[in-house]
Amino acid sequence: LRLSRNINYPLRAAGIFSNYLQQRELKNTPERFIILNEIVRMRKHFEADSLLVQLRIKNKKISRATIYRTLELLIDCGLVKKNKFNTLHSYYEPVAALGQHDHFICLACGKIIEIYDKSIMNIQKKLQKSHRFSVLQYTYHLYGHCAACKRNPNRYE
Amino acid sequence: LRLSRNINYPLRAAGIFSNYLQQRELKNTPERFIILNEIVRMRKHFEADSLLVQLRIKNKKISRATIYRTLELLIDCGLVKKNKFNTLHSYYEPVAALGQHDHFICLACGKIIEIYDKSIMNIQKKLQKSHRFSVLQYTYHLYGHCAACKRNPNRYE
DNA sequence: CTCATTGCAAACAATTTGCATGAAG
């Protein structure tokens, strides 16, 4: 249901990226579009390194440096969002492909669950007014124990 | 007003930490209490490195390693919370000294504003029920432009 | 006395950067 609205997302994303690059007089290189393509295809959060591995499996050899440099561009043009949960590395995700959502992170098994709930946006509107700042993006991360780990507390001792 | 309830916080915090250490048969070293003392005194978020600098200024020479090791203990016993905004390093803050709150981070000037609003807790309760997970902690971070940077967009070009 | 803790320096992991080569416009 939610995803049906975004069926043309891969195509639109490429268009958005291409425009963005042209506007800044940056170049439409194959590497950049291979990376974007892989990201929109995944439709979930991922790590920089798993993206690299994923590409290697498909025999697309793109250097780690280019991955990071391209991710920065994609974040800048709003196609990708960067998340830091309380771990060492960062997580990224395709923005419009997923729609507005938040995250629950299980402290026992590490699973990340995407939460779709609109009421947080109301709070945000209220806060914007009362504090006179404008919100461009936000993160709402919940940490705790998921249903499975609550049932069986020892499964990840 | 809010803070008045916590006037004895430094004292209570030391007690909590001391109990925690005893329970685990860890030692009450001067370094650990110097660090805790400095943290509760600050009453706001800080970086591991600024804590070190702060201590050096006061001629308390504690190694970086000990700082990190002690922060971990303080997080474990619930006195300190660790935050990752989307920057390289982590931010820490004394938990009970500040009370439940969230953060607004200005993307232009980097300022961090603490937000006190209880309505987020209602959402959390609702989500816990509907998803059957239990929330132990959470982060709600808003990114955007603060009032000052909205007024004068070029002040940090 | 014994074991945890400290400080130091070296190790790490994720990310960034400098530079020579290569390709887009």
Place this chain on the structure above:
DNA sequence: CTTCATGCAAATTGTTTGCAATGAG
């Protein structure tokens, strides 16, 4: 042709770890 992008390897940043010396219980 000019300029930007790439890949590589080295550098950087925040944090962690091994180990010998020290100090708390």
